[in-house]
Amino acid sequence: MIYTVTLNPALDRTIEVEGLVKDDANRILQEARYAGGKGIDVSRVIKELGGESIALGFIGGYDGLELEGRLINEGVLCDFTRIGGETRTNIILNNRREKVQIMLNAAGPEITPTEIGLFFQKLSSILPNAEFVVVSGSVPPGVNHNIYAQIITTLKGTGIRVALDADRELLRQGCKATPFIIKPNIHEFQRLTGLRSQRVKDMLKQARHLVEEGIKIVLISMGAKGIMGVREEVAYWAVPPQVEVVSPVGAGDSTIAGFIYALSRGMDFKESLTLAVAAGTAAVLTPGTELCKREDIERIKGQSRVEKL
Template identity: 35%
Template sequence: MRLTKPGVVTVTLNAAIDQTLECPGFTAGAVNRVVAETRTPGGKGINVAAFLAGGTRPVTATGFLGEDTVPLFETLFRERGIQDRCLRLPGSSRVNIKVVDRTGGAVTDLNLPGLRVPEEALGALMATLDALAEENGCFVLSGSVPAGVPASIYATLTERLRARGAVVAVDTSGAPLRHAVAAKPDFVKPNAHELEELVERPLRNAGDIARAARELHATGIGLVVVSLGADGALFVSNDGAWRALPPPVEVASTVGAGDALVAGVLASRLEGHDLETCARRSTAFAAAKLAKVGPVPPAPERVAELLCAVRMHPLGTG
């Protein structure tokens, strides 16, 4: 990935407050006691911006924020040096609740609805992106699509931004992903389930997933990365195909792990690293993030430690 303009912009249409509740022995239908609570600003693009901030390239966040929950996001942007070009809408950004039961090893997700985006706000976002494309060469379109926004939005934005010479990465699911891949972004990162929905057939093992990733790459998408959770990720590009497996790590929160992978891939590829190096570095970065709650980049020393422990497997052509 070679940029003609240095900056990276992340686009978050459905920002969120990520609320994590530590609840030992959580039981549905019973009275449960929470022993700890954490609230962090989130949404996939917001997370990617936080992970990329502090690097060699300027980072800008745009998209939509609910006016009632803006302070949490503004604090993050100020602390991480992220340029804030988000549009404010009346109301609150959605809340995603994770109930974590460490004794039972279970996590329960409760995702509340988000803002409804009026048509005029979508037009204002288009104008903002056009202006940002004047000085920024890479755009990350990620996360779910809120009410009032067509499922084809990421395809529309991909075509619009690529026509302006930008590199475009997409990380979403369902109908928005299906539309987006038809517009041929430069980089997509589905997980295994999202890829299965996209190709409309069961993917029962790593071989099936690799074949489906190759099919997606063959449509004209330069880089396909399939996240596999604790089993690492598959990477397919014109440079070949690799599977990266991280070592076992202590997990404080899985929220944002996929976004850390996206940020790691972009940082590595934009620095000119080959696919194997990119796969190793981004997998180590994502694994190291698991020890942190919220969009907090891991310590470079921890990433370096895990880098040596990532197992790399080249994938054949079958």
């Protein structure tokens, strides 16, 4: 089984208004709610590809219950750890007249040490069942930035392969615990390694350093340029076709989902990279928070190239 981890999920509320006026009521034209979170999106894409996963993380309060209910209704399996605080709500305000989007993002509830302990208990209980664990995104207040390193360390030696998609301290400390896979975008990779250039030769050198330190697979995503995939014996560059971008939201999550799903089905490194790049590029074709569609992935897979470096 594939497990995904979203420690700071959100109940996203999208609100449409014609325009905004001060000191008067603004009528909401349309309103939608959506279970948001990077690990949750990975679970959605795995489902779209025909696979199965279970979403883990923290939820609390009525909004947490609604988030869980929405996921169950979508057919996404979940096994959250309940907390005393309330799951956060992010507000996305679309102003039709001015064609602008305002996003109001909450920090998330404070997690207590006991609740963190409960999450790690849950993590230990999945050990017999898990093949992959995908850890993505930011963490709520009260959670130490070495938590991803602790998750990786807890799963070490069990044969479970952990994929890490995070930024800054979460990524830096996570890497020290040597996850199986990391998937930074180029900016996250540059922050991690201190690299300034985007030359293939320089990127490859830095990625190989990480592989020498024990990370088995380094995937660096570069938007429209595709993905550099490096492992001990071989490195590839996966290039997607040129497409018209509708919304880039969820591209990174779709990439990691495509890659993990492919590995779980026994595909080799090159095939897995092809599915990863196709899923990422398919995600930019859909509007708003919508993720990739299976038929787009299939089509783009055939239009993508993978070159050996």
